Amino acid sequence: MLTNFDLADPQQVRLAARAGALDQPTANLAPGFVQANMAILPREYAFDFLLFCQRNPKPCPLIGVSEVGDPVMPLLGKDCDVRSDLPRYRVWRNGDMVDETTDVKKYWRDDLVAFLIGCSFSFEEAMLADGLPVRHIQCGCNVPMYRTSIATTPAGRFSGPMVVSMRPLKPADAIRAVQITSRFPSVHGAPVHIGDPVAIGIRDIAKPDYGDAVDIAPGEVPVFWACGVTPQSVIANSKPEFCITHAPGYMLVTDLKNSTLAV
Structure with missing residues (x-):
């Protein structure tokens, strides 16, 4: 049950998603902590996508990139697993969405690279304040x-x-x-x-x-x-053979503080 989790705590938000108890947009959850969009691509596409993010920092500000084949990203959060710790995912093949699911472990491959991209939900805290x-x-x-x-x-x-x-x-x-x-x-x-x-x-x-x-x-x-x-409109246009993304509005909540991103 969702009441068993403290949704002001980022790790608890991730655990609620992992347990299948959290199925809602993550806006205003774990206030003060950075939320992230996600795109996961095969290694053969990774350099091109990294370059795409570098050339388009307004829509795609990178905050983290995984090691090839490794779904755990400890720099973003304690026991953070990108296969299960978002409330909802989308799976794409050749530019078409083929599944929307709460867990992508069955789709995981050893050649995948996860890209985490900054989310505007993070600056909403400052607007509300x-x-x-x-x-x-x-x-x-x-x-x-x-x-x-x-x-x-x-x-x-x-x-x-x-x-x-x-x-x-x-x-x-x-x-x-x-x-x-x-x-x-x-x-x-x-x-x-x-x-x-x-x-x-x-x-x-x-x-x-x-x-x-x-x-x-x-x-x-x-x-x-x-x-x-x-990236989801770009994936639909560019049609890579396989990709996993977050569902729009259903983010990875990290342990990073919003205050660390302010300039």
């Missing part, structure tokens, strides 16, 4: 995420559109959010766009490609941050 509203947390739902017309910089076999996450804010709060999130480049940093969603290729703000729609109140503007779900 400053009194800024975070709508999806208020609503108890997943953050809305959208594929855009913003192209990433290609690297090797990887290319595709950027994905963004959206939080509606009043204009003055949006300015403050820019100031706050600029201090966290390792978890996407400042927004990439404020205002008209059509300008970045989003035709219907009420229909996110990932996550849940949230209301935009009168007087608010949508604020868009680069998102660590970008």
Whole structure:
């Protein structure tokens, strides 16, 4: 049962996911600790993907890379196993999602490399501490995420559109959010766009490609941050033969402190 776990503790969040007791987006769990998006690829794709992340630091700020074939990442957390410690995963073959599951041990291979990418859930703590509203947390739902017309910089076999996450804010709060999130480049940093969603290729703000729609109140503007779900749009476009990712919004909660990422 989920009540058996302390969801303010990052290791307990991972253990709840490992036990199959946690099946919800991880926003606002273990406040103060870094959360991470994930992409796991065969070694033959690893250099190209590493180069892709290096060329696209806004959507893909790397915070950790595993050894080949090793699912345990002690630098990110005590007894941290990327095969079981996220609440939900997606499995891809040739660019198509073929499974969504709570555990990927049966898919693990000795040639796989895990890439952990900073998540905007980490800077939400600083926004909340400053009194800024975070709508999806208020609503108890997943953050809305959208594929855009913003192209990433290609690297090797990887290319595709950027994905963004959206939080509606009043204009003055949006300015403050820019100031706050600029201090966290390792978890996407400042927004990439404020205002008209059509300008970045989003035709219907009420229909996110990932996550849940949230209301935009009168007087608010949508604020868009680069998102660590970008690798999933790139995987769908580039079609590697095999890949595992997190499900959007269902992150790896690490033992790293958000404060260590601030600049």
